Amino acid sequence: MLDKLAFLENKYKELSEKIIDPEVISNMDEWTKLMKENAEIEPIVMKYREYIKATESLSEDKEMLKEKLDDEMKELVKEEIKELEETVAKLEEELRILLIPKDPNDHKNVIVEIRGGAGGDEAALFAGTLFRMYSMYAERQGWKIEIMSSNEIGIGGFKEIIFMIKGKGAYSRLKYESGVHRVQRVPTTESSGRIHTSTSTVAVLPEAEDIDIEINPNEIRVDVFRSSGNGGQSVNTTDSAVRITHIPTGIVISCQDEKSQLKNRDKAMKILKTRLYDKMISEQTAEIAQERKGQVGTGDRSERIRTYNFPQGRVTDHRINMTLYKLEAFLDGDIDEMIDGLITTDQAEKLQHVG
Numbered sequence: 001m002l003d004k005l006a007f008l009e010n011k012y013k014e015l016s017e018k019i020i021d022p023e024v025i026s027n028m029d030e031w032t033k034l035m036k037e038n039a040e041i042e043p044i045v046m047k048y049r050e051y052i053k054a055t056e057s058l059s060e061d062k063e064m065l066k067e068k069l070d071d072e073m074k075e076l077v078k079e080e081i082k083e084l085e086e087t088v089a090k091l092e093e094e095l096r097i098l099l100i101p102k103d104p105n106d107h108k109n110v111i112v113e114i115r116g117g118a119g120g121d122e123a124a125l126f127a128g129t130l131f132r133m134y135s136m137y138a139e140r141q142g143w144k145i146e147i148m149s150s151n152e153i154g155i156g157g158f159k160e161i162i163f164m165i166k167g168k169g170a171y172s173r174l175k176y177e178s179g180v181h182r183v184q185r186v187p188t189t190e191s192s193g194r195i196h197t198s199t200s201t202v203a204v205l206p207e208a209e210d211i212d213i214e215i216n217p218n219e220i221r222v223d224v225f226r227s228s229g230n231g232g233q234s235v236n237t238t239d240s241a242v243r244i245t246h247i248p249t250g251i252v253i254s255c256q257d258e259k260s261q262l263k264n265r266d267k268a269m270k271i272l273k274t275r276l277y278d279k280m281i282s283e284q285t286a287e288i289a290q291e292r293k294g295q296v297g298t299g300d301r302s303e304r305i306r307t308y309n310f311p312q313g314r315v316t317d318h319r320i321n322m323t324l325y326k327l328e329a330f331l332d333g334d335i336d337e338m339i340d341g342l343i344t345t346d347q348a349e350k351l352q353h354v355g
Helices: 002-018 028-065 071-098 120-141 170-177 261-291 327-331 336-351
Strands: 110-116 144-152 158-166 179-185 196-206 220-225 241-246 251-255 304-309 314-317 322-324
Touching (some): 120 158, 120 179, 144 251, 144 261, 158 170, 170 196, 220 261, 241 261, 304 327, 314 336
Antiparallel strands (some): 220 241, 314 322
8 A cells, every 4th residue: 555655646746747847738638637637646645645744753752762751751752652553543544545446437417217116006106206315315415406208107106217416426426326226115005004015226327428428320210209198198299209229239218308309319318328338337347346246336236225114114225234214304315324324335345455
């Protein structure tokens, strides 16, 4: 670890000299790139300098103890050594966390896809409950929500809903939500009070930026059709709904929520880019995920990750064995405690790979 830190210290010094070089400043692209790199390693270097200062002070105090000191002075030095040892240990832990490789998508907006799974109408209703939960969480964070596509059932649930959450660090907080969410509750239509189990799947994808992925126009087919709502009634009388098929992968995206064909096309393209970007990232990280199968951050979307038990008022995350007895508040968007637990576990797992 210390070798890595010494290397970063030298790199930081080099970068600091380069970014004030008039020749580099005249090349805006090069200067911007170096500034970004400099800003990324600065927190680690500052913490490392703090660590070096503390270890030097600790060494000095230990040397001082070897000298002839009166009892009072000896006690003061011993007390200071104890404090410095605690500081050094704390700084060492902070440095290990700072050295964990950053997820390049953490700063991005997300596209969330929720689909009703096993359980018919109950599953669709639960998909609606999850959408409300994430909407309320986004509101608490000061993030914005935009519905991209939805397939609503008449009783307030969704067979499928795709929406974007825009906000700083959205992906870093929500990426752990991908997987199968299970609900256990008594449906309102159940006269005997029997508990039903239903599921909904959640996929959280980082928004693909134009620089992330390019789509060859010759590799997509665009079809337009007339939008229709619940029960088949016509939403409008023009062919405004859009279906985009990506021929090489077979991915099909349909959007019909907007009255404008252009807006539906834009949204469909955004979802397609995000799906293709996610596919590309998944393939790149498949090998790492296989090596670290227990890791929270690589949860398979087919894996059951959480159970929401209404009769007992509890929510349990099976990956970290955390149970919270505040289901109502949780479904109102109070999910930070669970997310913090998932992040802590993920960091602990990744720390094992920091030399």
